[in-house]
Amino acid sequence: MAGRIDARLQELGIELPKAASPAANYVPYVISGDLVFVAGQVPFWNGELTSIGRLGDGFEVEDGRKAARTCALNIIAQVKAACGGDLDRVKRIVKLGCFVNATPDFNKHPVVANGASDLMVEIFGDAGKHARFAVGSNTLPLGVAVEIDAVVEIE
Incomplete structure (x- = not known):
């Protein structure tokens, strides 16, 4: 039976990607107490890298927002894996850390992270x-x- 968050995803028409395997010597997430620390997620969609580019150099703010959204979907996929498939265990998204590949004069990092x-x-x-x-x-x-990491509180 689908949980409350899975039902919300379905209602919004949102599909989660497959939780990506690590690309180097790290793990995709660590659970410590009631916190899940999710490693930096880049805009992969089911194994395919998307959103290559630099904000302020031909890559537009809206493109950056979409890349950030894809990173967030990957974060949620990792949290779902950490929770044994049950996103209803999420109590709170505690913190996101967003890195934006940008030119020195680009200053709309928060707008990109809003994705x-x-x-x-x-x-x-x-x-x-x-x-x-x-x-x-x-x-x-x-x-x-864009690359984003996260700290998530779970039950």
Whole structure:
């Protein structure tokens, strides 16, 4: 039987990607007490890398928001794996850390990060409201536009 969050995903027409395997010497998440620390997620969609580019250099803010949303979907997929498939165990999205591959003069990092933040609230309601940082970087792994990590409280 689908839980409350799975039903919400279905209602919103949102499909989660397959939880990605680590690309190097790390694990995709660590559970410590009632917290899940999700490793940085890049915009992969079921094994296919998307959103290669740099904000401020031909990659538009809306493209960055979409990349951040894809990262957030990957975060949720990792949390679902950490919770044994039961997203109803999520008590709160505690914090997101958003890195934006950007030119030195780009300054709309928070707008890009909203692609992930808005999705968390859309899916989890008040429990999706979180602390966050959004910073620029001159490069990110594999040339992706955005990378996001997360801390999530679970039951």
